[in-house]
Amino acid sequence: MAYLGRLWESYNHYFTLEHVMELLEQYRGFGPLPGILLPMAEAFLPILPLFIFVIANTNAFGLWLGFLYSWVGACVGALLVFFLVRKFVRGRLANFIGRHEKVKKMMIWIEKHGFGPMFLILCFPFTPSAAVNLVAALSKVSTNQFILAVLAGKMVMIFTMSFIGYDLRALVEQPLRSVIVGVVIFLLWIVGKRIEVRLQTNVKQRDH
Helix, strand or coil: CHHHHHHHHHHHHHCCHHHHHHHHHHCHHHCCHHHHHHHHHHHHCCCCCHHHHHHHHHHHHCHHHHHHHHHHHHHHHHHHHHHHHHHHHHHHHHHHHHHCHHHHHHHHHHHHHCHHHHHHHHHCCCCCHHHHHHHHHHCCCCHHHHHHHHHHHHHHHHHHHHHHHCCHHHHHHCHHHHHHHHHHHHHHHHHHHHHHHHHHHHHHHHHC
16 A cells, blocks of 8 residues: 555645646657647556646647647557557457446447447546547447547547636636636536436446
8 A cells, every 4th residue: 555655645746737737848859749748648558647748748739730739649649559558458358248248238329329339438537448449449430430430530539628727827826717627627517527427327228
């Protein structure tokens, strides 16, 4: 437990907005590459703070370039996970899928509904998009449907994050704006959770 506590403290110390921005400044000579690689890494390690990466990009590169770099990185990461799992892992997990009914039901539900639910999940920052990447790769959903859902859904999600985090100083100096941003984040969290619950309910209803 002590080791986990130290690990958590290190995580909180390293992945702060200030530290990530220092990292971007340190490697500014590489152009947009660091700003793209950080959101891309989050697709492979969902524990990484995508929200912090996006805010750091918008403050380091400006609203539009920061949004663009974050969106490209997030999309490339999601697509890489999808293609790698589908090509190298899906066959090996056939037995696992067969033993876990919830995973199997979610796969069937996504296969049946295609673009719609994937797009909605990927629009909101507080829904399990990493799980969607994995389940979609294990399912028989078409590659074109997944690519379209990722490009469109991530665009909405990343721009929302970018717009909220673009001018952090204004959030401090203008309390009303801070309240509005807080309400927006809270509403996005509620909507994301409702979508997640609705998906789980639909899977259960389909089973019954």
